[in-house]
Amino acid sequence: MQQQYEGYKDLADSLKSASALLNLEHKSQLHQDIITICNHLVNPSFRIAVFGPFNHGKSTLLNAMLGNRTLPIDLIPTTGAAITVKYGSDVRTRIMLVDATEVYRSGTEVLQQFAILDGNRQMRKDVASVEIFCPHPFLETGVEFLDLPGTNDKDEQDNLVREQLLGADLVIQLLDARKLMTLGERENLRDWLLDRGIKTVIFVANFLNLLEPDEQKQVQNRLLFVAESFRAELPPGFSNLYRVDALPALRARLKGDVAAANSSGLAAFETALQNIVGILQPDRGSVRLPRVQAIASQIQYSLKAKIDPIALEIKSFDDKENSKIEIKRKAANLIYKGFSTSVGELRDWLALPNLLTKYQADAAIALAENNFKAWQTNTLKKDLNQLQLAVVKWLYQAYEFFQEERPQDLIIPFPSEPQIILPSKPSNTDDLSEPGSIAVGGGIGWLLGGPVGAAVVGSISYLLNKNIQKQDDQLAKESYHQEVAKLCITAI
Ligand SMILES: Nc1nc2c(ncn2[C@@H]2O[C@H](COP(=O)(O)OP(=O)(O)O)[C@@H](O)[C@H]2O)c(=O)[nH]1
Ligand SMILES: [Mg+2]
Incomplete structure (x- = not known):
């Protein structure tokens, strides 16, 4: 009881x-x-x-x-x-x-x-x-x-x-x-x-x-x-x-x-x-x-x-939130895919073998022609900029869409201009009138002017096309301009 x-x-x-x-x-x-x-x-x-x-x-x-x-x-x-x-x-x-x-x-x-x-x-x-x-x-x-x-x-x-x-x-x-x-x-x-x-x-x-x-x-x-x-x-x-x-x-x-x-x-x-x-x-x-x-x-x-009206209110709120979340999810997915593709392209571009295939010849020639800086700016940096822009575009979209603070820009530093030391001129060469035997990057242009310069450029193309610069060291020694060409290629 x-x-x-x-x-x-x-x-x-x-x-x-x-x-x-x-x-x-x-x-x-x-x-x-x-x-x-x-x-x-x-x-x-x-x-x-x-x-x-x-x-x-x-x-x-x-x-x-x-x-x-x-x-x-x-x-x-x-x-x-x-x-x-x-x-x-x-x-x-x-x-x-x-x-x-x-x-x-x-x-x-x-x-x-x-x-x-x-x-x-x-x-x-x-x-x-x-x-x-x-x-x-x-x-x-x-x-x-x-x-x-x-x-x-x-x-x-x-x-x-x-x-x-x-x-x-x-x-x-x-x-x-x-x-x-x-x-x-x-x-x-x-x-x-x-x-x-x-x-x-x-x-x-x-x-x-x-x-x-x-x-x-x-x-x-x-x-x-x-x-x-x-x-x-x-x-x-x-x-x-x-x-x-x-x-x-x-x-x-x-x-x-x-x-x-x-x-x-x-x-x-x-x-x-x-x-x-x-x-x-x-x-x-x-x-x-x-x-x-x-x-x-x-x-x-x-x-x-x-309870009923409150539950209804909560449901409509939930529905709204869920559709917002769904839109965000879709956007995130899209941005992520685009970003991954762009980063993939940039990464491929940056891979050394790819860089060499694409730029070694032109860069070596630019170096030989004392034109390296201009070439770097007009060609290499331009190509990189394009790829970088594609990556950053996705990032900006993401930060804008999700209302986040923008990150710092992506900086990919460049190595300093390659430097080469010219070998001593063979004594029997008449083509070069100047006696200087050493040149540092940016300073060989005047040295390579004239027929020797043209021969060096020709050799660079020849060596890279034939891909023989590694196989045959002897060959480079055979001619001065081929030796200089090989130095330019290596420096690059
Ligand atoms: N003749 C008669 N009068 C009754 C009877 N029962 C109640 N009364 C009278 O009815 C009146 C009301 O009774 P009361 O008990 O006060 O009613 P209540 O208001 O329902 O509580 C009183 O004057 C009672 O004497 C009944 O059986 N016969
Ligand atoms: Mg009574």
């Missing part, structure tokens, strides 16, 4: 924290219902509420059961507060005010002051709860009664009453046999109760004694129909319809007249009630949990109504 209560406390806490997410107005129906359900879940007593329009004899019936005039009857204008009747060793009244002041008095006279409606038929706003303690054996078993104000006074009171029903384990619905509810009223009530999972409802018909005997029979049949149309969930074998003449019952109890109590219908009703409570009380979960389910699905529904 203890464990079960702790479980219910957890359940109540979960309901409260789920409802907190809804930011409900404190006065809203759902918020009130949740509070009521949570309090009900952890209430250790079995609560029986008496419900019905004012002047139907609710208080009279409860007094008849209690065997005294504990509850105010005929308060003028009418009872305004819900009064809980609990077990106590003597009759006492406790009124809690909204400012947490407690009014605790012997007897029930103090009710006249706090529990009636004022001239405007309004309940005193400063009263939070009204309890009466009573030494009755039925109450001692952990049962409490709830005497409710009339339901057709004012909307505010209707709300109060309905909340109280939600917190009751068993509802006694009082009917006036002289004026039964209309079909519409009945359906309203039934829907309201069933929607909230309130299924333990017993009908008690009052005032049947005021009808003529033939009328009684007719009304009895209609009452049966009303009771049957309500799908009550009572323990098997118990009727959900009883007849009690409340005032004669109270009088019989006050006098101790057992026969009169029997004929008023009170004794049979009490016996049935005690048996029903005996079965339901140990199994309060089965009464209370359907209401938790009803309220939980309302919370779920409200939460879903909040």
Whole structure:
């Protein structure tokens, strides 16, 4: 039992924290219902509420059961507060005010002051709860009664009453046999109760004694129909319809007249009630949990109504982001491919064998013609620039597209101009008139002018075309211009 209560406390806490997410107005129906359900879940007593329009004899019936005039009857204008009747060793009244002041008095006279409606038929706003303690054996078993104000006074009171029903384990619905509810009223009530999972409802018909005997029979049949149309969930074998003449019952109890109590219908009703409570009380979960389910699905529904638009917003945001990511992915792919191709081309170009194949002859000739720097700028650097530009173009696209800071430019340094040392001129050569035998890069042009220069250039082409410069060292030695040509090729 203890464990079960702790479980219910957890359940109540979960309901409260789920409802907190809804930011409900404190006065809203759902918020009130949740509070009521949570309090009900952890209430250790079995609560029986008496419900019905004012002047139907609710208080009279409860007094008849209690065997005294504990509850105010005929308060003028009418009872305004819900009064809980609990077990106590003597009759006492406790009124809690909204400012947490407690009014605790012997007897029930103090009710006249706090529990009636004022001239405007309004309940005193400063009263939070009204309890009466009573030494009755039925109450001692952990049962409490709830005497409710009339339901057709004012909307505010209707709300109060309905909340109280939600917190009751068993509802006694009082009917006036002289004026039964209309079909519409009945359906309203039934829907309201069933929607909230309130299924333990017993009908008690009052005032049947005021009808003529033939009328009684007719009304009895209609009452049966009303009771049957309500799908009550009572323990098997118990009727959900009883007849009690409340005032004669109270009088019989006050006098101790057992026969009169029997004929008023009170004794049979009490016996049935005690048996029903005996079965339901140990199994309060089965009464209370359907209401938790009803309220939980309302919370779920409200939460879903909040979640759905947010989920939709998140989805459309995600979709947008994903399509952006997809575009970026495609762009990255494209740029990466282009970049790889361009870098590949540059790398191939830079490979020494390729450079030699493409440029060695021209470079060596340029060197021989003292034209190396101009050749380097106009041919070699131009070709490199083109390839480099292709690489950098992709990089710039990437940095622009992904909004990154541009990197430093790619710098490929050039070696300094090659230098050669001319061998000494053979003595039998007349073609060269100048005596200088050593020249450094850039300085041999004047030395190689004239026919010797032309012969050197011719030799460079010849040697590279034949590709014999390595094979035959002898050959170079055979002629001075071939030797110089070979030096130029090597320098390059
Ligand atoms: N004749 C007659 N009067 C009744 C009966 N039950 C209640 N009354 C009277 O109806 C009036 C309203 O009763 P009360 O218990 O205060 O009704 P409540 O407003 O539903 O609590 C009182 O004057 C009662 O005496 C009954 O069975 N027969
Ligand atoms: Mg009353």
